[in-house]
Amino acid sequence: MTQSYTPRRWNLSGLSGISDRTLEIHFGLYEGYVKNTNLLNEQIAEKLKAGQGRSTDLGFSELTRRLGFEYNGMRLHEYYFDNLTGGGGDPSSRLRDALANAYGDFETWKADFAAVGGMRGVGWAIAYQDPASGRITNHWIGLHEDGNLAGFVPIVVMDVWEHAFMFDYKPSERPRYIEAFFANLNWPAAESRLVGIKQEADTVQTLR
Ligand SMILES: [Fe+2]
Structure with missing residues (x-):
């Protein structure tokens, strides 16, 4: 059973200087990273199952290399939206x-x-x-x-x-x-x- 991630949601409407339109498009891009992270994990699992989990298998290598891009794309956006949830002011x-x-x-x-x-x-x-x-x-x-x-x-x-x-x-x-x-x-x-x-x-x- 491969790890599957579920896209998170944020209500950030009405930020100052970052429009709702930008945010809507950005949420869609974020969901793409979640989808592709899940897809890569599934495809790597299939490769392993089929006995193709070898360093000489170019498909296996490429899927594995892309995992860092997609996974970090997912996780960094979560950190980003989490620290944009309507704040401003001064730090403690x-x-x-x-x-x-x-x-x-x-x-x-x-x-x-x-x-x-x-x-x-x-x-x-x-x-x-x-x-x-x-x-x-x-x-x-x-x-x-x-x-x-x-x-x-x-x-x-x-x-x-x-x-x-x-x-x-x-x-x-x-x-x-x-x-x-x-x-x-x-x-x-x-x-x-x-x-x-x-x-x-x-x-x-x-x-x-
Ligand atoms: Fe982004």
Whole structure:
């Protein structure tokens, strides 16, 4: 029995600077990732059943390579819509301090995050927390799968594929979309993702 995922739904109507039309199209794209993740899992299972689960089988190899694209496409959109569920305002002091930690202050973190999101190409800006140190750093994810950090926890997730804003802004106006993202950002949702910091003693033991 293969794993099957069910598309989730969000009621995000009425966001500021991100239109309902954009959201409707975006939800449809997200559902495509869920569908394709399920399809790939089924097709890989069929290959295994038919004795074709071999590295020399080109079909098996291609299906397996695509799984990271489709699965991350599904999961990153869920993080994105979850942290867009009508928020804005200011982060709590706990989250503000956590984000500021590696950058000196919150404003520098925010400017860096916006700069990462403004980079050319399609992908994601993600503020990832290292559960071992608690440090949060901003990263560029190409497509959906290149650049995710193993074991790190996504705290703030922003889609910067053009489909996320092309009906509301010109391609060259991505900074305006990024401003809109922050205006709608659900800080409590981001805060709920923070993880506790492992004690240094545990880390030392692990290294030995
Ligand atoms: Fe997207």
